[in-house]
Amino acid sequence: MRHIRIYSWIVVLFCVAVTPVFSNDKDAEESRGRFLKRFDTNGDGKVTKEESRAVLAKEAKQRALKRKADDSRRRFLKRFDTNRDGKVTKEESRAVLAKGAENRKKAKR
Numbered sequence: 001m002r003h004i005r006i007y008s009w010i011v012v013l014f015c016v017a018v019t020p021v022f023s024n025d026k027d028a029e030e031s032r033g034r035f036l037k038r039f040d041t042n043g044d045g046k047v048t049k050e051e052s053r054a055v056l057a058k059e060a061k062q063r064a065l066k067r068k069a070d071d072s073r074r075r076f077l078k079r080f081d082t083n084r085d086g087k088v089t090k091e092e093s094r095a096v097l098a099k100g101a102e103n104r105k106k107a108k109r
Contacts, residue, residue: 039047039055080088080096 036045036047039052041051041055077086077088080093082092082095
């Protein structure tokens with residue numbers, strides 16, 4: 001949890017303080033607007049530690065779910081894409097499922 005706290009303050013400092021240095025006024029204003037839209041969850045025009053902590057925790061959870069889904073897709077392709085062309089055909093899926101059914105029958109004997 002400490003790393004989220006540190007990261008949240010780094011984000012705040014970067015978005016608010018550093019942005020005007022690297023861009024023109026219009027870009028800086030747009031950047032601050034995006035920052036507030038992302039972190040100001042109650043819409044009062046201020047970002048509190050609690051708001052930034054909550055947003056960063058939510059985003060970390062979303063990244064973890066995305067990684068889990070990506071891993072699931074990779075495992076699926078590894079199992080079913082027998083010719084490794086990046087596509088799963090009906091024939092490939094039938095063959096893999098038939099082999100799995102055969103292995104289960106053998107295991108029951």
